[in-house]
Amino acid sequence: MIDVAIAIDGEAVNVTRSRSGGAYNEDGEWVPGAAASATIRAAIQPVKGNQLMDMPEGIRAEAGWMCWSRSDILLDDVITHKGVRYRVLFVWPRDDGAFYRAALGKLA
Template identity: 75%
Template sequence: MIDVAIAIDGESVNVTRTRLVGGEHNADGDWIEGAPVAATIRAAIQPVKGNQLMDMPEGIRTEAGWMCWSRSEILVNDTITAAGISYRTLFTWPRIEGGFYRAALGRLA
């Protein structure tokens, strides 16, 4: 059996993962987003294939065009920037037992 984590390491490049951290409610009870925090991680980004779309919830299939594989944590709504192109994480499949994360990405305009 192939060790997926080793394959991911072989195809990965440096990308920037940006995540909103914190946040709070103001005096009026409105939610104020936290500050964006950027980190460099290693990830492989590839176009999505038809059979991979079947693993996604229906509402995400139309927007997802790329898959991201990384050994670093990826969460829904993270922004991944690679080669000057930014993507939003739409759905994730954490694989703790395999030591990697898989995420569906949608390109940001």
């Protein structure tokens, strides 16, 4: 069995992950805060047909890339690779494996 984390390390490049900040106030309303950016290592690849079948239907039309990383990736993170910005549309839950897999959609 292939160790996916080792394969990711071999293909990963530096990308920027931006995550929105904020907190709930005492009234329970979301108050946006400053975005936090970090450089992570990730492999970005075009999505293949069989990978589309693993996604919920509403995401399939927008998702065009897959992201594999050993750094945490959350829904709605923004990944910047070679000057192109992508939004994380879907993250597959992982119970093991020490890596994250996400579907990305290109931002205008």
